[in-house]
Amino acid sequence: MAGDILVIGAGVAGMKASLMLASAGRKVFLVEKSSMIGGRVIRCEDIFPAMECATCMVSPMQQEVLRTGLIQVIANGHVVSVDGPRGDFSVRLAQRASSVDPQACIGCAECWGACPVEADNEFEEGLSRRKAISVPCAGALPNVPWIDRGVCLRWTGERDCSLCSEACVFAAIDYGDSDREILIKVSEIVLATGYDTGSSALETGGSAAVFSAPEFERYYASNGPTSGELVRKDGARPGSAAILVHAGGIGSHSPINTMYCLKFLHYLHEKLPEIRPLVLLDDSYCPDIVSDVHHFLWEGTGAEIILHSGPVRWEGSEGCARLFWKNAEGDRERDIDLLILGTPMLPSEGTREMIRLLGMESDVKGFALNPDPLLSSVGTSISGIFTAGCAGGPMSIAASVTSASAAVGRILSYNTGTAG
Ligand SMILES: Cc1cc2nc3c(=O)[nH]c(=O)nc-3n(C[C@H](O)[C@H](O)[C@H](O)COP(=O)(O)OP(=O)(O)OC[C@H]3O[C@@H](n4cnc5c(N)ncnc54)[C@H](O)[C@@H]3O)c2cc1C
Ligand code: SF4
Numbered sequence: 001m002a003g004d005i006l007v008i009g010a011g012v013a014g015m016k017a018s019l020m021l022a023s024a025g026r027k028v029f030l031v032e033k034s035s036m037i038g039g040r041v042i043r044c045e046d047i048f049p050a051m052e053c054a055t056c057m058v059s060p061m062q063q064e065v066l067r068t069g070l071i072q073v074i075a076n077g078h079v080v081s082v083d084g085p086r087g088d089f090s091v092r093l094a095q096r097a098s099s100v101d102p103q104a105c106i107g108c109a110e111c112w113g114a115c116p117v118e119a120d121n122e123f124e125e126g127l128s129r130r131k132a133i134s135v136p137c138a139g140a141l142p143n144v145p146w147i148d149r150g151v152c153l154r155w156t157g158e159r160d161c162s163l164c165s166e167a168c169v170f171a172a173i174d175y176g177d178s179d180r181e182i183l184i185k186v187s188e189i190v191l192a193t194g195y196d197t198g199s200s201a202l203e204t205g206g207s208a209a210v211f212s213a214p215e216f217e218r219y220y221a222s223n224g225p226t227s228g229e230l231v232r233k234d235g236a237r238p239g240s241a242a243i244l245v246h247a248g249g250i251g252s253h254s255p256i257n258t259m260y261c262l263k264f265l266h267y268l269h270e271k272l273p274e275i276r277p278l279v280l281l282d283d284s285y286c287p288d289i290v291s292d293v294h295h296f297l298w299e300g301t302g303a304e305i306i307l308h309s310g311p312v313r314w315e316g317s318e319g320c321a322r323l324f325w326k327n328a329e330g331d332r333e334r335d336i337d338l339l340i341l342g343t344p345m346l347p348s349e350g351t352r353e354m355i356r357l358l359g360m361e362s363d364v365k366g367f368a369l370n371p372d373p374l375l376s377s378v379g380t381s382i383s384g385i386f387t388a389g390c391a392g393g394p395m396s397i398a399a400s401v402t403s404a405s406a407a408v409g410r411i412l413s414y415n416t417g418t419a420g
């Protein structure tokens with residue numbers, strides 16, 4: 001039976017799958033745990049391989065998702081339970097109270113301007129602060145704030161604050177809003193819950209010179225915490241830079257890690273052209289760095305590419321720090337005052353949660369296991385559930401979109417009786 005579809009996660013993969021399913025006439029429930037759609041791509045300024053503007057690529061897709069009648073976006077939502085077989089899944093969803101009426105809100109920002117409470121901004125990797133009522137970033141879609149009841153004064157019991165409500169001339173704030181339960185029946189499920197980045201194996205002691213990969217993306221971004229100025233966390237302009245590509249040890253051993261690290265060479269070259277960056281790659285994982293794509297990424301950036309063997313060490317001080325490594329020529333060291341870590345892409349907390357809740361099997365890294373990769377690139381251990389994007393493993397945007405198309409192909413062909 002050609003039933004409705006549940007897509008879990010509204011990054012590029014989930015959005016692409018939803019749009020394709022809707023254009024084939026299928027009703028889609030797109031459940032997203034955060035208050036906005038778009039996923040992690042919108043934290044990037046530019047995206048390889050063509051170094052296009054990420055927002056320019058994602059924004060038309062976000063807008064199309066929001067205006068497609070057959071796609072019901074359930075933001076601030078999550079899956080509570082799934083029962084039944086393929087073709088007849090009974091799903092219980094929960095939607096967290098946002099305390100803001102999306103029909104009345106016009107996204108004018110007056111409410112968060114009035115709010116006295118600050119918390120770490122998760123979208124900015126904790127590098128800047130947000131208010132208790134906020135949107136994750138400028139230009140978020142939907143552009144509707146939500147109240148974080150974990151820090152809002154009304155819910156922490158500190159005082160009966162109503163400053164945001166007083167600031168809102170559209171009467172959109174609703175303190176009485178409560179969590180909702182939504183029960184749906186779907187025939188198939190697309191798991192598009194993406195990735196998070198893990199930590200580095202290198203001890204750097206919280207040095208102002210060191211950035212994880214997602215932090216560096218935000219520092220470079222024109223809408224990031226320094227409005228795109230590439231400085232260290234103490235505000236100093238660096239005079240040297242290194243990228244440790246496989247900073248997460250074996251967890252960083254994936255082609256996508258190498259690709260995004262080489263993209264950073266363009267960021268450095270554009271904003272700090274006087275620097276000749278050092279790129280350290282683990283020789284136990286030898287990616288084909290002379291491939292066309294890799295060459296395109298590092299060509300013209302003036303980078304020095306070195307293969308290291310064994311662990312890299314970092315001895316830091318407030319000002320400059322020293323990087324130690326070993327290669328074919330012996331022990332090496334260099335003073336470095338900006339170090340970027342190629343942190344590994346791991347299954348997101350949401351991916352791990354869903355794998356547990358759906359009773360699916362996972363692979364060695366914890367992503368959804370594809371038991372038969374020769375037959376299909378998007379299958380899982382449960383009939384009727386397919387992966388799209390990084391829920392199935394670290395991959396690029398192009399590969400995420402391709403896998404979303406493959407998942408949709410499996411669903412539509414099953415229902416026309418040809419495959420699936
Ligand atoms: C530093 C860095 C730079 C990168 N740069 C590039 C680049 O330049 N070019 C490129 O091609 N690729 C790049 N990538 C890879 C790119 O980010 C991914 O290919 C892409 O984001 C994958 O999209 P996705 O939809 O699979 O996952 P995500 O973008 O992670 O989206 C997943 C969505 O699911 C939601 N979600 C998670 N769990 C749940 C749940 N349980 N319930 C509901 N919703 C949930 C999340 O909130 C999120 O919105 C980079 C990666 C890193 C780490
Ligand atoms: S809730 Fe009100 S004040 Fe806040 S963004 Fe929406 S319309 Fe503006």
Ligand code: SF4
Nearest residue numbers: 115133152153161164
């Ligand atoms: S009630 Fe007060 S503390 Fe809570 S979000 Fe509104 S302004 Fe901020």
